Amino acid sequence: xxxxSALLLALALTLWSLPGHADTAAGEAAFTANDCxxxxxxxxxxxxxxxxxxxxxxxxxxxxxxxxxQREWLEAWxxxxxxxxxxxxxxxxxxxxxxxxxxxxxxxxxxxxxxxxLTSDAVEAGVVKPKKNAKGRLIFTKKMPCSGCHQxxxxxxxxxxxxxxxxxxxxxxxxxxxxIYAYLLKPEIFKPVKAMxxxxxxxxxxxxxxxxxxxxNFK
Amino acid sequence: xxxxxxxxxxxxxxFALATGSSGQAQEIEVEKVFKFYCAQCHGVSGKGDxxxxxxxxxxxxxxxTNAAEMxxxxxxxxxxxxxxxxxxxxxxxxxxxxxKTLSEAEVDALIGHLRVLCNCKGKEG
Numbered sequence: 001x002x003x004x005s006a007l008l009l010a011l012a013l014t015l016w017s018l019p020g021h022a023d024t025a026a027g028e029a030a031f032t033a034n035d036c037x038x039x040x041x042x043x044x045x046x047x048x049x050x051x052x053x054x055x056x057x058x059x060x061x062x063x064x065x066x067x068x069x070q071r072e073w074l075e076a077w078x079x080x081x082x083x084x085x086x087x088x089x090x091x092x093x094x095x096x097x098x099x100x101x102x103x104x105x106x107x108x109x110x111x112x113x114x115x116x117x118l119t120s121d122a123v124e125a126g127v128v129k130p131k132k133n134a135k136g137r138l139i140f141t142k143k144m145p146c147s148g149c150h151q152x153x154x155x156x157x158x159x160x161x162x163x164x165x166x167x168x169x170x171x172x173x174x175x176x177x178x179x180i181y182a183y184l185l186k187p188e189i190f191k192p193v194k195a196m197x198x199x200x201x202x203x204x205x206x207x208x209x210x211x212x213x214x215x216x217n218f219k
Numbered sequence: 220x221x222x223x224x225x226x227x228x229x230x231x232x233x234f235a236l237a238t239g240s241s242g243q244a245q246e247i248e249v250e251k252v253f254k255f256y257c258a259q260c261h262g263v264s265g266k267g268d269x270x271x272x273x274x275x276x277x278x279x280x281x282x283x284t285n286a287a288e289m290x291x292x293x294x295x296x297x298x299x300x301x302x303x304x305x306x307x308x309x310x311x312x313x314x315x316x317x318x319k320t321l322s323e324a325e326v327d328a329l330i331g332h333l334r335v336l337c338n339c340k341g342k343e344g
Binding site for chain 2: 051052093142144145160162197199201
């Protein structure tokens with residue numbers, strides 16, 4: 001009996017220590033200890049009602065981080081946070097200084113677990129599959145102004161596109177394809193006040209899926 | 220009589236204050252709306268030099284301070300292109316359709332702001 005208990009305890013400890021099974025509570029503690037709350041809020045729903053509300057934020061809201069990001073990317077990024085936005089958050093005049101704090105591997109794993117636990121019911125799983133979606137590509141690069149604000153990898157891997165929106169280079173590694181679609185479909189849930197146009201009624205739901213599928217294919 | 224006059228004076232004074240502050244608030248709001256939505260391509264001062272205008276940007280966003288060019292447009296032309304995007308006026312799709320984002324009142328206020336930037340009245344029509 002004692003041997004069985006000891007084996008079970010050892011098994012539990014082994015599973016606990018495996019990558020991807022870090023501590024959500026420790027991640028939340030690290031989030032607070034590292035003063036992440038100074039720039040990111042984690043309690044939804046969205047609080048912004050006016051442009052002033054949006055401009056008062058120093059960083060993106062994270063209350064739906066678990067629906068938006070891919071865990072593997074998140075854990076790596078927290079340890080080596082290369083800028084995603086070329087411009088400073090909420091600025092059209094200052095560039096991103098690239099000074100986001102870095103975390104040690106253990107804290108990054110815990111924090112990734114914590115952030116991935118923050119999800120939104122507005123994101124339906126399994127709707128969008130990443131593809132070289134020709135219709136999505138046409139909309140993204142020609143019919144709609146997406147590339148005017150978002151950087152992406154063009155022909156011959158040349159980086160093209162604008163600077164005011166988050167870069168979409170490698171978006172397929174960073175973002176959940178279903179979140180990209182949900183963000184286009186229900187912007188009022190995720191970002192009620194944003195500099196990106198609302199496309200509801202301008203793009204069909206099918207074409208929003210096409211665009212999401214195309215963007216989710218960016219490696 | 221004196222009492223009635225005092226009440227009337229107080230009413231007129233508060234009305235004047237309210238009107239003044241609301242007029243000012245409207246102007247500040249327009250500049251804020253312009254900076255938030257339009258400056259990313261057209262620049263904070265409206266010269267067509269926002270941060271998105273890199274060497275690869277396929278068109279030159281309109282310079283709102285160019286009175287000669289802005290005078291070729293009616294206010295209705297501007298409203299069309301803001302609401303329905305560049306292709307509605309045979310212009311580039313880089314100009315987004317803002318009809319689902321901005322209210323008509325905000326677009327009208329923006330047109331007024333553009334007329335201030337160009338210091339021009341535009342083509343009649």
